[in-house]
Amino acid sequence: MIRVLGVLVRALLLVAAVLLPGAWPPGWARPDLVLVVVAAVALLHLPRVGALTGLAGGWLLDLVPPGAEPLGAGALTCAALGLGLGLARPWLRASPLLPWLVTGLGVAAVLGVRWVTAAAGVGVVQPVDLLWTWVMTMLVAAALLPLLTGLERRLSSWGWA
Template identity: 65%
Template sequence: MIRLLGPLVRGLLLLTAVLLPSAWPAGLARPDLVLLVVAGVALLHPPPVGLLVGLAGGWLVDVVPPGAAPLGAGALVYAAVGLGLGAVRRQLVLSPVLPWVATGVAAALVLGVRGVAAAAGAGRALPGELAWTLAVTMLVAVLVLPVVMRLERWMTRRGWA
């Protein structure tokens, strides 16, 4: 029963990360908060955990309006990001800046896939908007990523994760 609290907390974080940008003022670039939750979890746990959290976050991004087209594309991208960050997590302890850099690379990958999908006719994404989204995501990551990672460490110490 206690082991279910970690996944429940992660699910609530992902749901909040999907819904919170809808309250963002119109016209402003919105950070990819789902990516930050996936990165915060994946940087502290083995690759399968990052993959599952990324898959869940991607499905939420795909399903919650306006959603992504085609359905499942976001889930695959976030799952790949979670898997990749989980795989390199041990190398990132060398510097406190490396997790932020790895998150930036992951954000660029997610936004790159979104741009390619838009170029193929699935969705809408302008290069300027993607660049602003990347910049805002990385600025917000300075504050959010340490909080998510601290919460993950706390849940791990308590045996919830």
């Protein structure tokens, strides 16, 4: 029952991560906050927890308007990001900079999948927009990743995660 509270906190973070970029100023590159939340969870928990969090966040991205095409591509790529970061977790304690760098690689991979799907004729994405999205996501991750991992540690110490 107590673990449900940790899942609820993650769900609320994911919903906020999906909705907040809509309040971003028009014309600015929007960070992908869902990937930052998935990274924070995956860097502290088992790979399956990261994958499930990524799957939930990706479904939200796919279903909340304007959504994504093809349906489920965002969910699978976010789940792969969560799984990959969860598998890399044991080696990331060597340096405090490594989690941010690995998150950057994972975000680049997810954005690369978006570019490939757009190149295949599904949706329209400009490479420059993807680059700016990556830059903004990494800038936001530099500030949010320590806060979110701290929240995950606190939830774990309370037995909620």
